[in-house]
Amino acid sequence: MLSRKKPAVGPGSGNTVSSAKDSKKKRKLPKLEDFLQMRDYTGAFTLLEFNRNSGKASEETNLWIAYTAFHLGDYKKSMEEYLALTKSEACHPDVWVNLACCYFFLGMYKEGDEMAQKGPKSRLQNRLSFHLSHKFSDEKKLMSHHQALQDIIEDQLSLASIHYLRSHYQEAIDIYKRILLDNSAIAVNLKACNHFRLYNGKAAEAELKTLQETASPSFSFANDLIKHNLVVFRGGEGALQVLPPLVDVIPEARLNLVIYYLRQDDVVEAYNLIKDLEPTTPQEYILKGVVNAALGQEQGSREHLKIAQQYFQLVGGSASECDTIPGRQCMASCFFLLKQFEDVLIYFNSIKSYFYNDDTFNFNYAQAKAAVGNFKEAEEKSRNSKRQLHREKKNSAVKIVDDDDDDDDDDDTVAHKCHGNTTATQRKLTATQRKLTAT
Numbered sequence: 001m002l003s004r005k006k007p008a009v010g011p012g013s014g015n016t017v018s019s020a021k022d023s024k025k026k027r028k029l030p031k032l033e034d035f036l037q038m039r040d041y042t043g044a045f046t047l048l049e050f051n052r053n054s055g056k057a058s059e060e061t062n063l064w065i066a067y068t069a070f071h072l073g074d075y076k077k078s079m080e081e082y083l084a085l086t087k088s089e090a091c092h093p094d095v096w097v098n099l100a101c102c103y104f105f106l107g108m109y110k111e112g113d114e115m116a117q118k119g120p121k122s123r124l125q126n127r128l129s130f131h132l133s134h135k136f137s138d139e140k141k142l143m144s145h146h147q148a149l150q151d152i153i154e155d156q157l158s159l160a161s162i163h164y165l166r167s168h169y170q171e172a173i174d175i176y177k178r179i180l181l182d183n184s185a186i187a188v189n190l191k192a193c194n195h196f197r198l199y200n201g202k203a204a205e206a207e208l209k210t211l212q213e214t215a216s217p218s219f220s221f222a223n224d225l226i227k228h229n230l231v232v233f234r235g236g237e238g239a240l241q242v243l244p245p246l247v248d249v250i251p252e253a254r255l256n257l258v259i260y261y262l263r264q265d266d267v268v269e270a271y272n273l274i275k276d277l278e279p280t281t282p283q284e285y286i287l288k289g290v291v292n293a294a295l296g297q298e299q300g301s302r303e304h305l306k307i308a309q310q311y312f313q314l315v316g317g318s319a320s321e322c323d324t325i326p327g328r329q330c331m332a333s334c335f336f337l338l339k340q341f342e343d344v345l346i347y348f349n350s351i352k353s354y355f356y357n358d359d360t361f362n363f364n365y366a367q368a369k370a371a372v373g374n375f376k377e378a379e380e381k382s383r384n385s386k387r388q389l390h391r392e393k394k395n396s397a398v399k400i401v402d403d404d405d406d407d408d409d410d411d412d413t414v415a416h417k418c419h420g421n422t423t424a425t426q427r428k429l430t431a432t433q434r435k436l437t438a439t
Contacts, residue, residue: 066081163175312331
């Protein structure tokens with residue numbers, strides 16, 4: 001047998017040198033800067049909380065805890081941290097604007113505005129006030145803050161997002177194209193939203209694919225946006241799994257969940273979800289009108305039908321929407337509820353070329369024709385609708401119109417038939433608009 005001069009293991013083995021070297025290597029504890037550089041906010045938050053619980057807390061530690069909580073999407077926790085910091089006499093002046101940002105993301109816009117005014121003038125304060133002015137529909141302040149924006153990525157993203165919210169899609173996408181040179185995650189997401197508006201869900205999802213591949217697991221807000229927008233781009237697929245937890249995180253999640261319930265004919269759930277929402281955009285007014293019209297028909301409530309008519313009239317009569325397709329559909333819906341079918345046809349005729357193959361539009365158009373006694377054209381239009389359910393409703397509605405003889409009950413029945421299908425038209429329209437609401 002072969003012998004050894006030195007043992008294979010132990011003090012005399014040849015591994016002594018390497019073992020000594022290994023023993024000298026001390027495992028380095030991760031530093032806060034390392035986590036922040038990698039945008040690992042979960043790691044950074046955990047380290048900061050550990051340091052604070054170990055008695056190593058300082059005002060700087062508390063500031064970083066608030067910062068990382070914000071970037072993890074935990075705006076309530078961040079708000080609580082910043083509020084505690086404001087009670088200190090040595091409170092850093094930037095804390096007020098950071099606190100205002102938390103309020104903004106929590107939907108507490110009035111409180112956000114108050115806190116922002118307490119902070120020093122800065123680019124962040126201007127961007128926040130720019131968005132708050134839009135929320136408050138204060139055009140004068142909006143333009144003032146607009147003029148203060150600079151040609152930097154954060155300011156330009158804010159400008160693009162306001163263009164988007166105000167339906168200036170081409171202006172928004174022009175800005176995103178410039179910013180995409182830096183492959184910004186937010187810009188990629190917003191460009192996908194624009195593609196959804198301008199083209200379709202498949203085109204939008206293709207744009208979002210690169211963001212899916214590069215998003216960090218610790219970047220939770222980006223992941224929430226991706227999940228939310230994929231539901232939108234896929235026509236509501238997975239809505240009940242994804243949207244409910246995001247209702248208080250992403251404002252559009254509530255609106256899209258309302259649309260989902262409408263599509264499932266769960267009108268009561270849709271109403272409960274939107275009844276306390278104060279509308280500020282045309283899409284929100286339309287959606288509240290749709291829900292009230294649907295509930296009014298389902299429950300026979302004239303009060304809800306009247307509210308719906310008022311919402312539709314507000315949108316259709318506004319200077320910014322009166323010449324748009326949604327605006328004209330709103331006026332058609334308004335006149336449907338008022339049983340002024342001649343006026344309904346005026347608006348339908350102005351937009352019918354855009355809905356030639358749309359089953360719901362053709363059915364509503366047929367109802368309006370039948371209501372004014374033009375049964376031949378009503379029948380021709382109804383043939384364009386391929387849905388058996390719509391044909392059955394049309395036959396019922398035409399029969400009632402045909403037998404009408406100044407009887408108030410019959411007239412009400414016709415009105416309710418029309419109300420129900422006006423809702424269907426607006427429901428489909430609103431879904432197309434708010435499906436957007438990809439953030």
